[in-house]
Amino acid sequence: LEQRWSFEVIAHILQMPFKTLYNWLDKGWLDIKREVLPDHGVRYRKSHDGRGQYTRGAKFINQRPDEANLRQEIGHFEVDTILSGKTRGEVLATFTDRKSRLMIIRRLPGRDSKAMTKAILELNEELRGLIKSITSDHGKEFAGFKEIEACGIAHYFAHPYAPHERGTNERLNRELRLHIPKNQPIESVTNEELTMISKYLNWRPRKCLGWKTQLQVFFGDLSEKFD
Structure with missing residues (x-):
């Protein structure tokens, strides 16, 4: 105190x-x-989204395997949502591969579990079943974790008040925010702009990757997987 x-x-x-x-x-x-x-x-009564009540029976990050924790293989993603200044409307889902740091951005019609679950399963299909696990916070949009796990994707939840446990995604979200400020409605961002932002984020040489780009690391591992 x-x-x-x-x-x-x-x-x-x-x-x-x-x-x-x-x-x-x-x-x-x-x-x-x-x-x-x-x-x-003074105890303020704040609005909330029932954060935490949606994750009963879920797995936590301390149960995540070394392959994900030590960034040994691609396919382990940290997931989050990017909101505008509004409480309703479109949001962006950001998927960051822990090993390659590749960020994939998807536009969602709203911040709800149906939209997020659909986005995760569709992305996994696009990646030919590559997604092995996802790690998220306790937001209501991840209430469909059981449906996700039924499709063979392990879903781990970070501990409350611990954004550092999803640090890879958090850092790239901050870079994304340089292009889409918090007060800018997601609806005002065109698909072409999202594509350009994604290219900018993923084509930058990164020191942590030995000065390779995320795309080089991700697709380099991907080509080895399917050779």
């Missing part, structure tokens, strides 16, 4: 529900006053 951390941050570090800390405060079990808390300890 001396660092002015919120109860949410403290609860995450202690791996406990943050509401428990508020309950302890209300009961007088903590030797602090509300006035010293960030926002004076």
Whole structure:
């Protein structure tokens, strides 16, 4: 608390529900006053998408195999959605291969599980069944993970409040945001522009790839797979 951390941050570090800390405060079990808390300890009721309730029975990232963790083979993707400033409307799904860092962008009609599940399965079909696993956050758009796994794709969820566990995708999403700012509606981005952005992101030599491009690494491994 001396660092002015919120109860949410403290609860995450202690791996406990943050509401428990508020309950302890209300009961007088903590030797602090509300006035010293960030926002004076006011609990804001925020809108949410039921994040977390959709992942009961799911596998977490600590169950992911070394082939994915150590970037030993292509086909293990980190997945996320890119939103505009609106709460409704089109979104972009970004798929980043962990080994090659290749980013594939797909336009979705909305941020819902039906659209995301369809996009994942269609992409896997385009890639001739190449997708071995995906790693995502707990957003509602990934509620269809059981349908995805039934098609032979392992689905792993990162831990809450741990975007670094999907760091490859997060970094490339930031590069994507240089071309599509947060306040720009996705509907205003043409398919031609998305293609150009994708080429720009994937044709850049990367130091982490020995100065090869993502496309070189991905399709180099792909050609070996189907030789």
